[in-house]
Amino acid sequence: MRIALFITCINDSFYPGTGRAVVTVLERLGHTVEFPQEQTCCGQMHFNTGYRPEALPLVNRFARTFAPYDAVVTPSASCAGMVRENHLTVAEQHGSPALGRQIAELAPKVHEFTEFLTDVLDVTDVGARFPYRVTYHPTCHSLRGLRLGDRPQQLLRAVRGLELVDLPAADSCCGFGGTFAVKNADTSAAMLADKTAGVRSTGAEVLCAADNSCLMHIGGGLSRQGAGVRTMHLAEILAATEGDPR
Structure with a gap:
């Protein structure tokens, strides 16, 4: 399975350790994780504040960047929700039928980190220790x-x-x-x-x-x-x- 990390804007800018933690856990479980350098914002801020046409280039970029992967893992329920729930809306309202088809195929492959572990990898014990x-x-x-x-x-x-x-x-x-x-x-x-x-x-x-x-x-x-x-x-x-x- 070819796995990509979608780190999101806030993590990339302020909490890069979270992205590294995701990779650490998945590598510990025997998986290789790729980080596509072309990734950027998912467009959630634009979408939620009414600038939906302006979100289209970001939706386009997301679809193009992550299309080659079997799974896209992100440490953000918020951004995962944006991709799965709203990218298709942007594509259908402001994009093209081809983009809509691409999003419809890609969106189910986008997983929030914990659901990827439990639902896709069927793992709950990842070998962690944290005595707090x-x-x-x-x-x-x-x-x-x-x-x-x-x-x-x-x-x-x-x-x-x-x-x-x-x-x-x-x-x-x-x-x-x-x-x-x-x-x-x-x-x-x-x-x-x-x-x-x-x-x-x-x-x-x-x-x-x-x-x-x-x-x-x-x-x-x-x-x-x-x-x-x-x-x-x-x-x-x-x-x-x-x-x-x-």
Whole structure:
């Protein structure tokens, strides 16, 4: 199986260690991962803010870049959801029938990292060790869009030494929502306050999720509160074998 890593903009720019963690885990499981240099943004920001025709070149590039692969793996439920749910809409409304056919064939091959491990590779124990108290935040796209269910928790429960604690009101939004946090700052801040209170109530040392965008938002709130709770992408925990990789 020919596997490509779609790292996404935010990970490439701010959290490159997450992409490296994905490769570490997949290589540990015996797979080779390629990184197409031509990849760029999936167009989600354009699509969600109403600039759908402007997203077309990015959809075109994505389809062209990842067409040769059997599987495209990304450490972002948000971007995986954009490709699987909205690329075809952009292609049909602003592109061509040929692009639509290409997207229809490619989109099912795009997998969020945890669902690729559990559903495609049929693996839950990836040989990780992380002896810390951890809580998991199911981001909106992972919970409501991709419907990951308890796949991330299955993987976390198999990590040696990890104590997984439930997050109160886990299914509530953290208030990030991409441009929502900018356009509706007061509402976003109120939602963030509820989320950080829930995180702190668990006594967890680490908060993890399947989207670094939400972790950036929550982590900022926790840092300003002096909570002492670190945020880590789930892939980084699964890549750890001797405790904290950082």
